[in-house]
Ligand SMILES: NC(=O)c1ccc[n+]([C@@H]2O[C@H](COP(=O)([O-])OP(=O)(O)OC[C@H]3O[C@@H](n4cnc5c(N)ncnc54)[C@H](O)[C@@H]3O)[C@@H](O)[C@H]2O)c1
C-alpha cells in the first residue's frame with residue numbers, strides 16, 4: 097500500500113492506494129457512520145461494507161442532480177445524523193461527487209471519505225476535493241471544494257468493472273502522463289497490454305503515479321486559478337464532443353487530446369514525432385483518435401463552453417511530453433485545426 101497526501105484549505109486528504117475495502121473500519125471514527133453507494137456497487141460489494149446504515153442511489157449521470165441530493169438529505173434526517181457523524185461514499189465518480197457535496201453541506205459540513213471503486217474515480221474523481229452535481233444542462237456547476245479526509249483506492253474492486261469503464265480511467269491516466277510525467281508515458285507505451293488486463297503491479301503503478309501527478313498539481317493550486325487548469329488537457333474539445341455525440345467521457349477526451357496535440361505542434365511546442373507517440377498510445381489503448389462528429393456541430397458546442405472568456409478559451413497545450421502550458425487561444429485557431437482534422 098502507498099499513501100499520498102493532499103493539503104487542502106479545508107483540511108488534509110490521505111489517499112491509500114492498494115488498501116482494501118475490508119479495512120475501512122480501521123480508518124473511520126467510532127460514532128455514527130453512514131455509507132452512500134449506488135445499486136451496482138451495493139449488489140457487488142455490500143458484503144464488504146462496515147456494519148452501518150447504507151443509503152443507495154441509482155446510477156448514471158442523469159441522477160447526479162439536486163433531486164438525488166435532496167433524497168439523501170431526507171434519509172440523513174431520518175437517520176438522525178449529527179455533526180459528529182461520518183459519511184463514506186463507496187462507488188465511482190458519481191457516488192463520490194454526490195457524497196462529497198452532501199457531506200459538505202448537510203449540517204454545514206460533516207466529516208467524510210471515499211472508497212473509490214472505478215479506475216476513473218481512483219485516478220481522478222476522488223482526488224482533489226471537487227464535489228458537486230449537474231444543473232441546468234451543465235455538468236458539475238453546483239458544488240464545493242472540500243477534501244475528503246480519506247480515500248481508499250482498493251485495486252481489487254476494479255476486477256468487476258466493464259471494459260468501457262476501464263478505458264475511461266486509462267484516458268485520464270494518459271492525460272496525467274502527457275501533462276506531468278514523461279516516465280509514466282514511456283511506461284504506458286511499454287505496458288499498455290498489462291494495463292487492460294489489470295495486471296496488479298502495473299495497475300498499482302498507474303493509479304499511484306496518476307494520483308501523485310494530480311495531487312501535486314492540487315497542492316499547488318487547489319481552487320483552479322492557474323496550474324490546476326492543466327488537468328483539463330483534452331477536455332475543452334472533449335466536452336464538446338461528449339455533448340454532441342454522447343460518447344463516453346474517456347473516449348471524447350481521447351479525441352480532444354489529439355486535437356490539442358495538433359495545435360501544440362502548430363505552435364512548435366511539441367514535435368510531430370511526439371504527437372505521433374501520443375496518438376499511437378491512445379490507439380493502442382483502443383481509444384478514439386479521430387473526431388467522431390462533423391466540425392460544425394462541434395464548433396457550435398465549443399462556443400457554448402461555460403469556461404469561455406469572450407472569443408478566447410483557456411486551452412491546455414502539451415509542451416513536450418510530460419509538460420503542459422495553459423494558453424488563452426482564440427476560438428478561430430481551434431476552428432482552423434478542426435476544419436482540417
Ligand atoms: N470531482 C472530480 O474532480 C471529478 C473528476 C473526474 C470526473 N468526475 C465525475 O465522475 C463521474 C464519472 O465517474 P465514473 O466514471 O466512476 O462513473 P460512475 O460513478 O457512473 O461509475 C461507472 C459505472 O460503474 C459502476 N461501478 C462502480 N464501481 C464498480 C465496480 N467496482 N465494479 C463494477 N461496476 C462498478 C457504477 O455503478 C456505474 O454504473 C462524472 O460524473 C464526472 O463528472 C469528477
Ligand SMILES: [Zn+2]
Nearest residue numbers: 268331345349
Ligand atoms: Zn475527465
